[in-house]
Amino acid sequence: MLTALAAGAYVLPGGSILRRMVGAQDESMPSSLRVEGTWVFSGSGVxxxxxxxxxxxxxxxLIADGAILxxxxxxxxxxxxxPEGTRLAAVQASGRRRAEGAELAPxxxxxxxxxxxxxxxxxxxHDLATRDAVEQxxxxxxxxxxxxxxxxxxxxVAYVLGEPEEGKPQFWIYKDGFRPARVRWKEKTGPAWDVRFIDYTSPATGEWxxxxxxxxRDGQRVLRFTAIKSDTRAALNDKLFAP
Known part of the structure; x- marks a missing residue:
């Protein structure tokens, strides 16, 4: 799945890659979005x-119904x-995160x-400011x-920002389309995480x-969300995102 390419190939600078990624999102990303689908927990996540x-x-x-807003x-x-259990939510706004119900690490x-x-x-x-925020x-x-x-x-093919050695913190961006592909990092006293963004061509979500x-987590998949349908005109109450 992961194969390094020729070292001699020309690679854009990191700042240019991030600028193009932000620009691509500005062109296609709706201001509000509700994506319905299923959450599947596996391995140690179950x-x-x-x-x-x-x-x-x-x-x-363990399969749960849900949505990303x-x-x-x-x-x-x-x-x-x-159906036979309870409801959970995780929220992030202005860089602050909170859980409604029990907090799930994945x-x-x-x-x-x-x-x-x-x-x-x-x-x-505000492209420059947005790019700088992503870089920070x-x-x-x-x-x-x-x-x-x-x-x-x-x-x-993907651009990789970060040291190329296996296990190093990295941000991957698909070369065609400049869409985020994966983020890899390790907590100081915790596990190694790898969040992957897969398939921007599905009619269920469009390219956004x-x-x-x-x-x-530590080389084992523990969670997967699969989109079923999306709504770019959803009226999302600001209270849903209260920090």
Missing amino acids: KEAAGALRVPFERSE IKTPGRCRFELSV LMAALSQLCPVLGVRASSD HLQSLGIATRTTSLARFGGE MPRSLEVW
């Missing part, structure tokens, strides 16, 4: 989710529920990366944003959102 949703821990996967700039909400990891890199739509007058977020994860290379992800969002 036990955590079963406890949080108050359902028996007796299966290899985005209101630009920088407000995101994840919702999930199961869900928070996904939220912490989707909102800063996909919920940053801005007018062209990546640098806070230990990503060396001025170091760039090329690699393959899911069969597509990936059809699938995956969370990997």
Whole structure:
């Protein structure tokens, strides 16, 4: 899945890559978006989710209905529920995160990366400030944003911001379309995380959102969201994103 490309190939500077990514999002990202789909917990994530949703821990996967809500700039909400259990939500606004109900680490990891890199739509007058905000977020994860290379992800060529060695904090961006592909980082006293953005060609989401969002922890997939349908005219109450 992941194959490094020739070292001699020309690679754009990190600042230019981020500027083009932000510009591509400004052209296509709606100001409000509701994406409905399913959350699937697997591996070590099943036990955590079963406890949080108050359902028996007796299966290899746990599937929950839910949605991703985005209101630009920088407000995101994840919702999930199961018929026999309870409801949960995770919210990020103005860089602050909170949980409604029990806090799930994989869900928070996904939220912490989707909102800063996909919920940053801005007018062209503010492209530079938006790019700088994204870069600061990546640098806070230990990503060396001025170091760039090329690699393959899911069969597509991607720019890689960060040291190219395996295990280093990195931000990957699809070369065609300049869409976020993955964020890799490690907590100081915690696990290594890998949040992946997959398939921007699905009619379920259009090119503004990936059809699938995956969370990997220490090399194991623990969460996947798959979109079923989206609504770019959803009336999203500001109270849903209250910090």
